[in-house]
Amino acid sequence: MAGASSASERDDTWLCGSSSENGCVFRCRWVECTALLSCTADLQHHILNDHCAIELQSGEWSCGVIGCDAVLIDEDHARRHMLFHCFHADRQQRGREVLVGSSYTKQMTDCGHTTSSGLVFDGSPLVCEWDTCMVAFDDMFDFVQHCDEHMTALGQEDCVNNVFICRWSNCEQTIRNKNNLRWHIRHHSGDKPVACPFCGRFFANGTKLVDHVIRKIENGRLKCFLCQKTFLTERLLREHGRRHVKNYKCPFCDMTVETPSDLRDHISKRHSNSRPHQCEKCPKAFHQKSDLDRHMVVHEDRYPFECEFCPQSFKWKRQLNMHVRLHDKNADPYTHLCHLCPTKFKNGSNLSKHLIRKHQLSVPSGHSRFQYKKCADGYLRLQTERYESEKLAAQIEAIQRGEKSALVVNSDNHTSTWITIDG
Template identity: 35%
Template structure:
């Protein structure tokens, strides 16, 4: 199995290569590797300025480009994560070598040494323990020791079990392996990384999926009937289909979503007036970082948008202006890919087709859905998406709420795939109100 394979890889010898500047020393033990990297860090003299960090004190790990701007601790955590990341990539390399038929990653090495930003120390939340560590390797081993040292307990009704001691967690397990696996859900520990692109994964199965997704198109035999994406295995296709199935309904409108996170985002952007992102130069505030970055361009004297067409030197600081430029100057250069499914009229942009559907054919979208969505068909044209996938339970709930409303809804069992969730049927629900 994938877990047994990973265990064998961990027990095998591995070489941890230092990539700090021109250094190419390698080590067989993680402790020796981290001590060696400590020597590189000491050359930066981080302790001389405990409250500040000079701009030139950036990470010298090859192909990284990170520059710490807040504190010496920020750079320490970042470089220690490179050590941990190097170990995971070495394990990933060993896994691929043991599975020659699996193939290899085709994404390229441009991001192989890019690691996540670590804003704070790693803090253990096991009961009566608040240990804070800068090195992720020592933090994960520290939490692992909690799991190894916890004792079997009995609650008087069932056989003895291991209790997770993490804050506000009441999970119990019959074996230490399951407890250790569970603890990764608290610490976000990864166990393997792709040696080519650097991507990290929580288990070998997800790593294998990552490689299989790079399979050539002729090997991707399983195609999604909804969005036409292709996959190498039926399980990958079923996992993908979960993203198309709505299980959660907004309590404030008729919007349905496939996951709790997408529902939270919907409520945040559609029903909340909170705008936590504020401009440091004026009173502007917004709901997300992308909008803030767009706004910050208005405070710059440099043009933020440039025309992508060759032989065109147009540039502007306004998103509206660049869109207007494309429409007025280059409209004829676009292929009209958006086609009306009613009268076959074609448009170069989706919003033009939306305007056509609303004015010409009097189409309306259901409450909670702020726009029309378009799906690419086999002939290359984008047409209106008329259906959405919902669980049986959610469909029945919606139909009860919509009794008396003029919604053309119908139900049909999915003919293409087995349900993404065992024992749970999937139905199609018409997405549009045509009144």
């Protein structure tokens, strides 16, 4: 198989190509170990018996898998951690099968993303929170199978008013059918059916994995005319284009957004005085926990984003991106252009000040700042178009008392072209 042999060329993956001599598909990733295993069960047996049997020193030891280095505090923790490595390897094998079966990716030898053997798993017991079950597991394979058995056991009597209700702890979401509920439970259990055989990242389905791999292909790309991002297939471009389409309007202002969660976030930030998430280190408070988490970086003495060309490091990736441009002698320091005059700016903040002071523009109603989009020439200019679904356009048309929605509307001296498209 082309995909299998491609994966075998890499030394930073659990997978190796199928061999007519030994039929192996997995390689042990433990430091200085060269064992080749034929299936997940053999990999588990090898890892647990040949590597996990090491005595803990000073109450803890580090995972020996290359690139992981997780600190393991006791034997139970070590067992769960290593079993999850085996689960990860199995999902990478499934991912390789998906890529080999796709005409777009069967010849791929890399995904272009950084490989990591580290696990997003704290080593805690895996507890089933379905109804009153609360059974704990060490092995992700057993945990996933157990959760699936709950789904299989559901009968018609569990369908109330033509919907199933999720019984997982603190979740009462209604699902239309049992198959969709089965997929929903994976969000709670943490099960991801496939992982990238090259970089190791987990995905919810094979389609997302294929999209992940082909995003790095440079030739034959289709370009989004709104943001200049490029895509290999029309389906990817079409799915991306939906992100530019507004589907929901704020009931308190003229703001329109793409998703219900965006609308909730907007109302919380712009139309609510509640700031329940208080910083413990300064007087600032935030509407959402995610905002507080981003803010906490200010109080941390960490600079995780390092420049590959010099010793400097930064707290935010945006700072690093701006800095890296300084190392490119051919890079234009001016990234933002005024759409009303030839003036150029190094960032959006200065362009916003220019638009307000020089051209007397105001930030549109409902927005906290101007929005900029990348044009075909690579510069960012003021976004003056808003793309709406037909349903939203009809709602706005009703609000405007019968006026057509495909009009040029002046809002606070800021001109916006409202264009309706089929969402």
